[in-house]
Amino acid sequence: MHDSMRYRTPEVRQHLASHYVLGTQTARVRRRTESLINADPQLQAEVWFWQSKLARVNSAIEPQTPPASVWHSIVAQLDGKGTAQPGVWQRLWQRFPIWQATTALLAIVLAVQLFVPQPEPLKVGVGADYVALMDSDDADLAPELIVAAYLSKGTEPSRLAFEWNDRSPRSDINGLTLFAIDKDTGAVTNLGTIADDSPPMLMSKVQWKALKNSSELVIAEGDTIDDKPRYRGPCIQIARTS
């Protein structure tokens, strides 16, 4: 069954739509629901039903006059002028063209560096057997953390490595617990405690099996998967392993 097909029952549609409009879904689930809404006209209709009915609640909230600057900023954005009032840094930038020249120079230096072979290529993810793109519940679209799993080869043991997306803010995952959710049974296996600044985390055969059979990995603050889950992401096989 296609992934999105299992959502296409009246009960699930009603549940998803009502919770989407109510606002109790996490940002991650909300994004997922939005992609389903775009693909399913019946779910879309259900969402419109709820948002039209519940909007009455908002009419009972006392109106508040917004600051005049809001409209000015909107107009400036629509006219392609950015914000109506440039910030301090923007004003300084406009005042000192020498900064522009300095930045251009730095850009050239960076560009040159890009063409110079890197002595230590990024190892995480390269040659991995499984990866999970871990996403937190905030609203950013890009996954923040990559978990890569490598099967034992020769003298190298099976191991897990963690790498942050440089475009997302990092957070301390030291001491958090990694869990695997079985793709067939939904059973949860504790894969152990993460040490962010340590060498790759070594894995036993039992842990590897749990990871191999998992549909999703979860990093949580507590001892159970429901205890403050911080990151989660689908576990994908990217190499043929036994």
Add this chain to the structure above:
Amino acid sequence: MTLFTPEKERELERLLGQIQLRHKPAFEELYRLTSANLYGLILKIVSKPDEAADVLQETYLKVWRNSDQFRADLGSAWGWLCQVARNAALDRIRKNSRQRELDTSDFDDLLNALEAVQPDLVDEADLSRCLQQIRQEMKKPLLLSYVYGMSHAELVQHLNAPLGTLKAWIRRGLMELRACMTV
């Protein structure tokens, strides 16, 4: 509390139709008609006025850019505008991991206003009648979530109830509300 009259609703639909054709005066008129209501709504979720103003700005930019997503054949214009604003506000609070300071002191007044029947409002009778029919323990978490954007964790703290019980109340409350509103 005048936005929900059938006349206002038709006016919003007309303006959104013009905005879909990139008509800026219609957009300005929509802002004039709805910004105070949406700002009030956002302030319930994002309590800091400067952050709420940012969210309001973001909301209208989304309305301008995504006006083609408005479907007059599916539901109300006011409902769609509220959804855009609430989503932007929820994104903002979920991004901030720090604990929010929520002022829910006006909750009872809001509930009384909602349950009072005002026949000139579209669908109002539906919602008022149905809110009166569902039990208090179900009604409260539903409205706290909707009005203040409370997460399950915040509801647990605010209502001092176990998470499982709370989820069951919400699920049951939504089912009863839906059954009542689709009669």
